[in-house]
Every structure is written in structure tokens, then in C-alpha cells.
Amino acid sequence: MSAERDLDLLLPLIIYEASKVVEADRCSLFILDRERNELWSKVAQGSKNEIRLPVGSGIAGQVAATGAVINIPDAYSDERFNRSFDISSGYRTQTILCVPMRDANGEVTGVIQALNKRGGRSFDAEDEELLLALGAQAAGAIENALLHEEINRLFEGFVSASVVAIEARDPSTAGHSGRVADLTVSLAQTLEHLENGSYANTRFSAVELQELRYASLLHDFGKVGVREAVLVKAEKLYPHELEMLRARFQIARKDLQLQSYRRRLAAVKVRGDKALAEIDGEEDERLAEDLKRLDEVFDFLLTCNRPTVLAQGGFERLTELRKLTYTDSREQSQPLLLDGEIRSLSIPRGTLSTEERKEIESHVEHTYRFLSQIPWTRALRRVPEIAYAHHEKLDGTGYPRAIPEKTIPVQSKMMAISDIYDALTASDRPYKKAVPHTLALDILNKEAKGGQLDRELLTVFIEAEIPRKALGSVK
Amino acid sequence: MSAERDLDLLLPLIIYEASKVVEADRCSLFILDRERNELWSKVAQGSKNEIRLPVGSGIAGQVAATGAVINIPDAYSDERFNRSFDISSGYRTQTILCVPMRDANGEVTGVIQALNKRGGRSFDAEDEELLLALGAQAAGAIENALLHEEINRLFEGFVSASVVAIEARDPSTAGHSGRVADLTVSLAQTLEHLENGSYANTRFSAVELQELRYASLLHDFGKVGVREAVLVKAEKLYPHELEMLRARFQIARKDLQLQSYRRRLAAVKVRGDKALAEIDGEEDERLAEDLKRLDEVFDFLLTCNRPTVLAQGGFERLTELRKLTYTDSREQSQPLLLDGEIRSLSIPRGTLSTEERKEIESHVEHTYRFLSQIPWTRALRRVPEIAYAHHEKLDGTGYPRAIPEKTIPVQSKMMAISDIYDALTASDRPYKKAVPHTLALDILNKEAKGGQLDRELLTVFIEAEIPRKALGSVK
Known part of the structure; x- marks a missing residue:
């Protein structure tokens, strides 16, 4: 399929051809505008202004309305002829042949009008057939151009529909x-x-x-x-993964606190209730240190989570942290960091894993x-x-x-x-x-x-x- | 745009018209198949078999090759004429007019051939023009039909592309x-x-x-x-929401355990280390009960999470649970259930919230x-x-x-x-x-x-x- 058809080039050519084959002085091509019920002059030899006339009015208008050929041997003796165009243009119309343009379905889509057969003769039946055939050709060309336009519109429509879809996504x-x-x-x-x-x-x-x-x-x-x-991943862990990690560190903190109180109770058994204040002192200090160490690990993980380029040392420390465990609420030992989390946090550049x-x-x-x-x-x-x-x-x-x-x-x-x-x-x-x-x-x-x-x-x-x-x- | 054009109806009509206007005994329309460099008879009056001939061969083939009209007044005295069709069909060809069909771009897309002008005359220049015009009309109709087909193909293609997109999603x-x-x-x-x-x-x-x-x-x-x-939500809470809820109940369990050990230590201060076994006994029992109560709440929430229709009582209990709290690892009191969770778990039917x-x-x-x-x-x-x-x-x-x-x-x-x-x-x-x-x-x-x-x-x-x-x- 060739891309563009230029009706502005093609239709004058058909009209030039028409005036040649029917030996007319001038030819015009009118297109039927069904919405306005008007004919407008797409090509008019001898005139530069667009002419618009109502369907039914004038010779061309009647042809458009009835679809029947009109062949007038002497315009000035025919009552259907309107002299006003001649008067304003100074042209002298003698013979007129006006035929409908029909598309492939037989629908009238316009009119071709030939004026003044050369040699002072009238247009004959052959001329009618020739002009009808050229009219059909012009109608085909116009329909063609409209179909090409429609195909272009379809592509435009498909593309903008797809853009709507991407942006909805x-x-x-x-x-x-x-x-x-x-x-x-x-x-x-x-x-x-x-x-x-x-x-x-x-x-x-x-x-x-x-x-x-x-x-x-x-x-x-x-x-x-x-x-x-995945499209909008901003850090190495997804927000819910980070939330889970944070919750796990909370459990681990609670675990450190619980362990500390268990140790205090065990120490009381050995050292007696007199040593309680001393035990509390020792344990408070130890617990604070344990919690600080745990919080530091979490802070380090937060740093790893950001999409920056990590130094090699960072990864090594992450691998070491794999060993850390805590005891869950059912006395089971659990890893503090999951393998998947270590993998994600070790992403060297950006925020995305290979997958x-x-x-x-x-x-x-x-x-x-x-x-x-x-x-x-x-x-x-x-x-x-x-x-x-x-x-x-x-x-x-x-x-x-x-x-x-x-x-x-x-x-x-x-x-x-x-x-x-x-x-x-x-x-x-x-x-x-x-x-x-x-x-x-x-x-x-x-x-x-x-x-x-x-x-x-x-x-x-x-x-x-x-x-x-x-x-x-x-x- | 009208939906379908039937070339099988339209082209015979054009050919009927052609034989009428040029007064031919028979007309045929050949379409140029550029890929095979062949002409094939789309419409051939007087013949039911499809004829295929190479471009360049025979009268029609030459017209297709050169684009020039061939008008032969006496076939049997013209060396370009191939008698074999006459011999096999019993037809007697006398005069031949063969013209190219040109589309709107002037490209040859086929050939129209008229045989035996009626009245024993030869085809004249008028006939040539008429047949060329009808050829252009046929070419337009064919191109039109192809454009309609193309538009259909576009819709099919776009629809299947969209299905690909939905299913990728x-x-x-x-x-x-x-x-x-x-x-x-x-x-x-x-x-x-x-x-x-x-x-x-x-x-x-x-x-x-x-x-x-x-x-x-x-x-x-x-x-x-x-x-x-949202598209694939299977329960009232999203999987990561349930995971977070589970983690929060773990913290709450740890909290109950920690509270219990703190109470034990406080009791030792008052009752002395002699009462330790007794205190442990009391506290073990109380802790077990507390944990059991908490676990029951969680089991109830798991039931609520399933996409079944809940009895009204269920919602009331959920609302009561709003009051439950635990102490986090930084000694802050926190709600055990978030408002959003209660809202989700209260969804009366299916798994989706109103939003x-x-x-x-x-x-x-x-x-x-x-x-x-x-x-x-x-x-x-x-x-x-x-x-x-x-x-x-x-x-x-x-x-x-x-x-x-x-x-x-x-x-x-x-x-x-x-x-x-x-x-x-x-x-x-x-x-x-x-x-x-x-x-x-x-x-x-x-x-x-x-x-x-x-x-x-x-x-x-x-x-x-x-x-x-x-x-x-x-x-």
C-alpha cells in the first residue's frame, strides 16, 4: 500500500482527462456533502473560488438529487439553467453535460459537469458514458483517499489507546x-x-x-x-520486606531482654536475693550493650538497603551476619537474617536483583x-x-x-x-x-x-x- | 464506511458495462499478480475456468508488461495473437481491444480485454478511452476492497495485540x-x-x-x-499483612514471657529466694494461660481472614480486640491489632474492602x-x-x-x-x-x-x- 494519496493532484488530472475525452471547454467536479446536503466544487476549471450549492438546486444540484444524467444542448433555452454564474463570470454557457459520480456501491458521491462541447456540437450518448466512467473513477479515488485516511486514523487511535493503557498501568x-x-x-x-x-x-x-x-x-x-x-522498587528490600526485618529485630530485642531476666533469676538462685541489686546492675549493663550491638546491626542493614554502591567490605560483613540467630517465642532458634535478605542487600548497584x-x-x-x-x-x-x-x-x-x-x-x-x-x-x-x-x-x-x-x-x-x-x- | 465489498459481484458488473459501452461481444478482466508475475482472469465472459498467463505473453500479457493499449482490427493477421484459446474454445476472435487497468497512482494493476466489436467494426479511439476509464474504475474498486480487507486485518491485529497485553499482565x-x-x-x-x-x-x-x-x-x-x-487477593489480609500480624503476635508472646520473668524477679524481692520454686510454679501457670489466650486470639483472626461469611458476633469480637495492647522492645505500649487490619478482617463477604x-x-x-x-x-x-x-x-x-x-x-x-x-x-x-x-x-x-x-x-x-x-x- 502506498502511503499517501493526494486528491488535490489526482482529481484535477481526472477532470483534465474528462474535458479531453468529451471535448468540453471546461469541466467541474462537485463533491456531495451529505451532512450539509450541499455540493461543493472540489475542482472547477476556469474558477478559483469554491462554489457551494444546495442539493436540488441548479443543474448539478438536480443531478446530485436524482442521480440522473442531464444533457442540455442549449443552456439559454432550458429553464433549469441558472444564468447567474455566467453573469458574474462573463462566461457564456452553451451545452452542458452533467453526470453523477457513483461509488462502488452505486451511491452518488458527487457530480461531474462538462460545459461547451468543442466545435459547437452537443454532448452525445458516448460522452455521457465516458463521463460516467470517469465519475466512477473519481468516486473510487475519493473513497480510496478516505480509506487511507481511515487507516491513518486507526493507527493513531490504536497508538493513543495503547498509551492510555500504559499510563493506566x-x-x-x-x-x-x-x-x-x-x-x-x-x-x-x-x-x-x-x-x-x-x-x-x-x-x-x-x-x-x-x-x-x-x-x-x-x-x-x-x-x-x-x-x-518491581517497576517502582526504590530500595533493595521491598517495603514489606523491610517491615518484616524490623519486626524480627524487635523480637530479637525482646529476646535479649527476656534472656537477661532469665539470667537474673538464675543468678538469684545461686547468689541469693541479697545480690539482687548487684545482679541487676551487671545485667542492665550487659543488656544495654547487647541491645546496642543489635541496633547497630540493624542500622548497618538500613545503610545496605539504600541503592548506593557498597564497598566490598560491606558484603563480607553481610555474609558474617548470616550466623546471627535469636530465639523465637516458642524457644526455637531462628536466623536473624534470611538468605534472601542477604542476597537482596548485597546487590552491588541499584536496587534490583538479577531476576x-x-x-x-x-x-x-x-x-x-x-x-x-x-x-x-x-x-x-x-x-x-x-x-x-x-x-x-x-x-x-x-x-x-x-x-x-x-x-x-x-x-x-x-x-x-x-x-x-x-x-x-x-x-x-x-x-x-x-x-x-x-x-x-x-x-x-x-x-x-x-x-x-x-x-x-x-x-x-x-x-x-x-x-x-x-x-x-x-x- | 460500508462494511463489505463484494468484488465477485462488482467486477462482473463493470465488465458487463464495458462490453455494453464498447459494443464488444466479450470482455475479460485480468488481475496482475506481481509476486508471481502472472495475470489471472478474475472475470472472463464466455469462460468458467481461471486463466493464468505470464506477464509479457499474449496480448494481455504484453499490455500488462508495457502499459500500452493494443487495438487489433484483425486478430488472425496479427502475429501477436495466439490462436490456441480459440482452438480449445471454438470461439472465433476477430477484433481485440486490450487496455491496462491503472490505479490512482498510475500503476498497472491488471488488464481489460474486449473481443469482437459488434457489427464487424474495429474498436476505435473512443472505445479505448471508455475502456481505460472503466479499467481505472475497476482498479479503484479492487484497491478499495483491499483497503477494506486491510482495515479488517488491522482490527484483528490490534485486538490480538491487546489480548497479548492482558495476558502478559x-x-x-x-x-x-x-x-x-x-x-x-x-x-x-x-x-x-x-x-x-x-x-x-x-x-x-x-x-x-x-x-x-x-x-x-x-x-x-x-x-x-x-x-x-488486588486482582489475585485470596484472603482478607494480603500475605505480607498476615506475616506482619504474625510477627506482632510473636513480639506480644515474647512480651508476656518477659513480663512474667520481671514479675518473678519482683516477687523474689518481696518473698525472698526461698519462695523461688513457688513463684516459678505460679508464674509458669499464669504465663501458659496468658500465651494460650493470645494464641486463641490469633487463631480467631486466622478464621476471620478466610473469605467466608462471618456471623455478626465475629465483628463484635473484632471490635473488642481493638483494646488489646502489648509493650514493644522500647517499653512503648502498642495496639496488638491495627485499625486497618480490623477493617480488613471485618469484610463481611469475599476478601475485598470497599476501596x-x-x-x-x-x-x-x-x-x-x-x-x-x-x-x-x-x-x-x-x-x-x-x-x-x-x-x-x-x-x-x-x-x-x-x-x-x-x-x-x-x-x-x-x-x-x-x-x-x-x-x-x-x-x-x-x-x-x-x-x-x-x-x-x-x-x-x-x-x-x-x-x-x-x-x-x-x-x-x-x-x-x-x-x-x-x-x-x-x-
């Missing part, structure tokens, strides 16, 4: 898809003006920009398949699977592929496929820059603070120097001030 | 959308055969069934906007919002509306709008039956067991008797064995 990233689309399309449009470098004069056609916009709007669609707790990172990364696979279900037109067929590669890195360390630079579409390389920029500067994510514009650019520059983002594209992104251009303002 | 209900669609469409098709009752002879057209299928496939789409913890029920119910609003974004064709325009009403009840107690019976589309009434049936019998939901077929029908019958589901539709559903018919087997 994760309202905290509302607007992200739209901003990434604006940034990426703006960057793509800027490449055209480049005079040097690998991207000099790279030009994206209107439909390629549309493809890029759809891919950008839908790049995160797969997040509908990722658990929200969780994989789950987040799977959103790209979900996106690809979803987009591949859609029968994109030929012109838009790369939407799934472009979205699929938006987390790939030039040095092959990206995900989900870790593909090498040369197989990453340039559109995805641009989207990667926009996506990171917006994720950094967005202020609406509960699990992290917004980074200011200049710091975001620094981070992007670092990734480009590290060989992960495309340096040339990033230079354009920064020098052409794409964020300011596309988003209006920057932080 | 909630794999445990995988297949639900498809089963509800099969059940509902099967029920709709059965109504046609009814002879009595309100639905006698109710007939859904092909496109109405398509509309119903889309609405059914997408009815739960809005669940992408509901938190998964959670509202959140679940909001999926219908999400579905409607999502579906309303899609520019459905006129024929499919009720998809959002049908899906919107699938949880409405005939007695006005449904959600989200609680609309009265007369405003619920019959399609939604059918979908309500299928949806409940499948939700009951599905074995893939982690938070509840599958109900056998016959019990599911009992439950549906009870709802129908209660005035919530349509009795007549349910009778058809059961008597026509829709589940067996649509799903192949029942449990």
Missing part, C-alpha cells in the same frame, strides 16, 4: 512516552540540516517520522507485563511481542524493530539481545538518548529524584564516551538543544 | 478473553434458531458477531490498570476509556458500549454505572453469563478453586432467579449446551 510515568516521542522526532528532523559527519543530510520522510513517533510512543508498552512492585532486572528488561520483549501482533502497513513495518532495540548499546552490552552497533537502527539509537534523558529528568517517578538538565547531559556524555550511546547523535541532541525545542523548557 | 487468566468470546458468540448465534420468547429469531449479522467478538475479547482489558495484588472492590470494578471504566480511544468503524462502533456493560445486572445492582435492565445491551447480557461461567469454571486462578460445570450452572440459575442475569438467555445457554459447543468440553 503506571501513572507515575505518565507523559514519558509522549516526551520520548517528541524528543526523538525532533532529533530526527534536525539531522537533515547537518552538513558534516556520518549523519549529514540524513532525511526522514513524513511517514518515516510517523513510524518513529509510533515506535517512541509504544516503546514501553511491555511494562504492562511487569509487576508494579528483577531480567523482569524489568523483559518489558522490551513484551513490547516487541505486542507490536508484532499489529499488521503495520509496509511504510510502518519497522515500528516493532525500532522499539525492540531502544535499550541496546553500541558496545553490545544492551538488552534484551545485546546486539552489536551495526544492527541497531539509527532510530533506536536516537530513542535511547531521548529515553535516558527523560527518565533522568522526569520528576514523576516515586523511586528516584529528578536530575537537572545539565547533569542529565553529563551522564549522557559519560555513556557516549563509554561507547554505549552514539556520540554524534548526542552532540546533535545537545547542540541543537533538542530538549528545549521539543519539550518547551528544561530543568 | 495476568497470565493466570490466560485464555479467559478467548473463552468468553467463544461462549458469547456461540450464544448469539443460537438465538437465531429460537422460536419462542423475547429473543425469538434474533439474528446477529456477520459484522455484529465480529463486534461482539471484539467486545468479548477486550472486556477485561482495563485490568492492565488494576494492581495485581479494593472499587479498584477492581474500575477495570470496566479503564476498558471503556481504552476502547473509546479506538476509531471503530460505524459497523463496530458499539464495541466500547457492549464491553462497558458486562458487569451490569438486570436489577440495577451491577457496576460501574448500576444502569437499569432496559439500557443494558443484549450483547452485554450474554457476555455477563459467559464471563461468570468462565470465571467460575476456570482452573487457572490462584486465589480460588475451579467450580464444576453443573455447580456453575446452579450458581448462574440462582443469579437469574435473583433477577440479576437474563433468565431466557441463561436457559438458551444451558439448553443449547453452549459451553460444550463453544469450548469443546466441560468439567
Whole structure:
């Protein structure tokens, strides 16, 4: 399917053809506007103004109303003819052939009118047939153009429905898809003006920009398949895991207190009630120390829980803490720290375990699977592929496929820059603070120097001030 | 947009018209198959067999290859003419007019061939023009039909992409959308055969069934906007809430133990170390009783947590338990039960609080919002509306709008039956067991008797064995 049909080019051609084959001086094409019950002149040879006339009025109006051909050999002797157009234009109408335009269902969708057969003759039955056939062709072309428009509207509708779905899923990233689309399309449009470098004069056609916009709007669609707790995880332990850890330390504190009182009672048995004050003194001191040691462990765990880069020593201490136990309320010895907690708290960077990172990364696979279900037109067929590669890195360390630079579409390389920029500067994510514009650019520059983002594209992104251009303002 | 175009009706009409206007004995229309580089006879007057010929071969093949008109006044004296068709058919070709069919872009998409101008004359320039115009009309009609097909494919693709998204969101209900669609469409098709009752002879057209299928496939789409913890909540407290409650009771047990040992020590101060055995005996007994009482409270809470209908007394006891406290490890008095827990455990039916029920119910609003974004064709325009009403009840107690019976589309009434049936019998939901077929029908019958589901539709559903018919087997 070719992308765009230009009725403004096609219909004058049909009308030119019509006046040639029926040997008319002038032809006009009127389109029927059913809602207003009017005809309007889409193409009118010899006139630049749009003419609107009610269905039923004038020759063309009657043809539109009845669907019957009108062939007038002498206009001025026919009462249906309205001279006012001639009077205002100075034209002299002699013969008129006016036929309905019918679509494939036989419905009248407009009218073609031919004026003044050359050579002073009248239009004949052959002319009627020719003009009817050309009318059907024009009707087909118009319907065609409307269908193409409808297909475009469908894609627009599907894409915005999908954006509604993503944002219903994760309202905290509302607007992200739209901003990434604006940034990426703006960057793509800027490449055209480049005079040097690998991207000099790279030009994206209107439909390629549309493809890029759809891919950008839908790049995160797969997040509908990722658990929200993982999507917004702010620390290494989930909030309820930290709450449980805190409760366990409470039990352990109670346990230390209970042990202390049991020891006091046992000491009284041995040393007698006279020593009570002394025992209490010793035990109070010991208990305070035990509690302090336990609280320090908990404070250390709180530090580990934050998403910073831990020194190696930290992990070693976590592993040591594996040995700690407490006695529960049924006299069973229990580990103070669960293996899963130690694993989570040992995450060296960020807040996600390997499994969780994989789950987040799977959103790209979900996106690809979803987009591949859609029968994109030929012109838009790369939407799934472009979205699929938006987390790939030039040095092959990206995900989900870790593909090498040369197989990453340039559109995805641009989207990667926009996506990171917006994720950094967005202020609406509960699990992290917004980074200011200049710091975001620094981070992007670092990734480009590290060989992960495309340096040339990033230079354009920064020098052409794409964020300011596309988003209006920057932080 | 009208729904379906039947090229099999339209093209013979164009060909009939063509042979009339150019006064030919026979006309044929060949479509260009670019992939195989062949022409095939879509319409051939005087022949019932499909003819396939390579582009470039024969008169039609040459027109397809060059795009130029061929007008032959005497076939048997023209070397391009291949007599074999005449020989096999017994027809005698004299004059031939063969013109390309061009689409709106001017691309050749086929060929029209007229044979034997009536009256023994040759085809003239007028005939060429007429046939070219009709060819363009046919090309337009074909392209139109392809665009309609493409629009259908787009809808199919988008619907299946959306189903992929729902199931990525909630794999445990995988297949639900498809089963509800099969059940509902099967029920709709059965109504046609009814002879009595309100639905006698109710007939859904092909496109109405398509509309119903889309609405059914997408009815739960809005669940992408509901938190998964709520979607699969199996008990009144979430698992981590129950875990926290259990931990708090552990602290309270430890607290009872600690209090007991403190009392023992205090008693020794008063009664002296000689009374130690006696004190231990008294305290052991008291502690055991205290712990037993506490454990009973916890067991009672576990009972409350299950999704059964509680007697009123249960709630009263929960309210009394509000008074219970324990002392935490920092000597602060804390409530044993949080207000939120009491509220959750007091849920009289099912497992969801009012807010959670509202959140679940909001999926219908999400579905409607999502579906309303899609520019459905006129024929499919009720998809959002049908899906919107699938949880409405005939007695006005449904959600989200609680609309009265007369405003619920019959399609939604059918979908309500299928949806409940499948939700009951599905074995893939982690938070509840599958109900056998016959019990599911009992439950549906009870709802129908209660005035919530349509009795007549349910009778058809059961008597026509829709589940067996649509799903192949029942449990």
C-alpha cells in the first residue's frame, strides 16, 4: 500500500482527462456533502473560488438529487439553467453535460459537469458514458483517499489507546512516552540540516517520522507485563520486606531482654536475693550493650538497603551476619537474617536483583511481542524493530539481545538518548529524584564516551538543544 | 464506511458495462499478480475456468508488461495473437481491444480485454478511452476492497495485540478473553434458531458477531490498570499483612514471657529466694494461660481472614480486640491489632474492602476509556458500549454505572453469563478453586432467579449446551 494519496493532484488530472475525452471547454467536479446536503466544487476549471450549492438546486444540484444524467444542448433555452454564474463570470454557457459520480456501491458521491462541447456540437450518448466512467473513477479515488485516511486514523487511535493503557498501568510515568516521542522526532528532523559527519543530510520522510513517533510512543508498552512492585522498587528490600526485618529485630530485642531476666533469676538462685541489686546492675549493663550491638546491626542493614554502591567490605560483613540467630517465642532458634535478605542487600548497584532486572528488561520483549501482533502497513513495518532495540548499546552490552552497533537502527539509537534523558529528568517517578538538565547531559556524555550511546547523535541532541525545542523548557 | 465489498459481484458488473459501452461481444478482466508475475482472469465472459498467463505473453500479457493499449482490427493477421484459446474454445476472435487497468497512482494493476466489436467494426479511439476509464474504475474498486480487507486485518491485529497485553499482565487468566468470546458468540448465534420468547429469531449479522467478538475479547482489558495484588487477593489480609500480624503476635508472646520473668524477679524481692520454686510454679501457670489466650486470639483472626461469611458476633469480637495492647522492645505500649487490619478482617463477604472492590470494578471504566480511544468503524462502533456493560445486572445492582435492565445491551447480557461461567469454571486462578460445570450452572440459575442475569438467555445457554459447543468440553 502506498502511503499517501493526494486528491488535490489526482482529481484535477481526472477532470483534465474528462474535458479531453468529451471535448468540453471546461469541466467541474462537485463533491456531495451529505451532512450539509450541499455540493461543493472540489475542482472547477476556469474558477478559483469554491462554489457551494444546495442539493436540488441548479443543474448539478438536480443531478446530485436524482442521480440522473442531464444533457442540455442549449443552456439559454432550458429553464433549469441558472444564468447567474455566467453573469458574474462573463462566461457564456452553451451545452452542458452533467453526470453523477457513483461509488462502488452505486451511491452518488458527487457530480461531474462538462460545459461547451468543442466545435459547437452537443454532448452525445458516448460522452455521457465516458463521463460516467470517469465519475466512477473519481468516486473510487475519493473513497480510496478516505480509506487511507481511515487507516491513518486507526493507527493513531490504536497508538493513543495503547498509551492510555500504559499510563493506566503506571501513572507515575505518565507523559514519558509522549516526551520520548517528541524528543526523538525532533532529533530526527534536525539531522537533515547537518552538513558534516556520518549523519549529514540524513532525511526522514513524513511517514518515516510517523513510524518513529509510533515506535517512541509504544516503546514501553511491555511494562504492562511487569509487576508494579518491581517497576517502582526504590530500595533493595521491598517495603514489606523491610517491615518484616524490623519486626524480627524487635523480637530479637525482646529476646535479649527476656534472656537477661532469665539470667537474673538464675543468678538469684545461686547468689541469693541479697545480690539482687548487684545482679541487676551487671545485667542492665550487659543488656544495654547487647541491645546496642543489635541496633547497630540493624542500622548497618538500613545503610545496605539504600541503592548506593557498597564497598566490598560491606558484603563480607553481610555474609558474617548470616550466623546471627535469636530465639523465637516458642524457644526455637531462628536466623536473624534470611538468605534472601542477604542476597537482596548485597546487590552491588541499584536496587534490583538479577531476576528483577531480567523482569524489568523483559518489558522490551513484551513490547516487541505486542507490536508484532499489529499488521503495520509496509511504510510502518519497522515500528516493532525500532522499539525492540531502544535499550541496546553500541558496545553490545544492551538488552534484551545485546546486539552489536551495526544492527541497531539509527532510530533506536536516537530513542535511547531521548529515553535516558527523560527518565533522568522526569520528576514523576516515586523511586528516584529528578536530575537537572545539565547533569542529565553529563551522564549522557559519560555513556557516549563509554561507547554505549552514539556520540554524534548526542552532540546533535545537545547542540541543537533538542530538549528545549521539543519539550518547551528544561530543568 | 460500508462494511463489505463484494468484488465477485462488482467486477462482473463493470465488465458487463464495458462490453455494453464498447459494443464488444466479450470482455475479460485480468488481475496482475506481481509476486508471481502472472495475470489471472478474475472475470472472463464466455469462460468458467481461471486463466493464468505470464506477464509479457499474449496480448494481455504484453499490455500488462508495457502499459500500452493494443487495438487489433484483425486478430488472425496479427502475429501477436495466439490462436490456441480459440482452438480449445471454438470461439472465433476477430477484433481485440486490450487496455491496462491503472490505479490512482498510475500503476498497472491488471488488464481489460474486449473481443469482437459488434457489427464487424474495429474498436476505435473512443472505445479505448471508455475502456481505460472503466479499467481505472475497476482498479479503484479492487484497491478499495483491499483497503477494506486491510482495515479488517488491522482490527484483528490490534485486538490480538491487546489480548497479548492482558495476558502478559495476568497470565493466570490466560485464555479467559478467548473463552468468553467463544461462549458469547456461540450464544448469539443460537438465538437465531429460537422460536419462542423475547429473543425469538434474533439474528446477529456477520459484522455484529465480529463486534461482539471484539467486545468479548477486550472486556477485561482495563485490568492492565488494576494492581495485581488486588486482582489475585485470596484472603482478607494480603500475605505480607498476615506475616506482619504474625510477627506482632510473636513480639506480644515474647512480651508476656518477659513480663512474667520481671514479675518473678519482683516477687523474689518481696518473698525472698526461698519462695523461688513457688513463684516459678505460679508464674509458669499464669504465663501458659496468658500465651494460650493470645494464641486463641490469633487463631480467631486466622478464621476471620478466610473469605467466608462471618456471623455478626465475629465483628463484635473484632471490635473488642481493638483494646488489646502489648509493650514493644522500647517499653512503648502498642495496639496488638491495627485499625486497618480490623477493617480488613471485618469484610463481611469475599476478601475485598470497599476501596479494593472499587479498584477492581474500575477495570470496566479503564476498558471503556481504552476502547473509546479506538476509531471503530460505524459497523463496530458499539464495541466500547457492549464491553462497558458486562458487569451490569438486570436489577440495577451491577457496576460501574448500576444502569437499569432496559439500557443494558443484549450483547452485554450474554457476555455477563459467559464471563461468570468462565470465571467460575476456570482452573487457572490462584486465589480460588475451579467450580464444576453443573455447580456453575446452579450458581448462574440462582443469579437469574435473583433477577440479576437474563433468565431466557441463561436457559438458551444451558439448553443449547453452549459451553460444550463453544469450548469443546466441560468439567
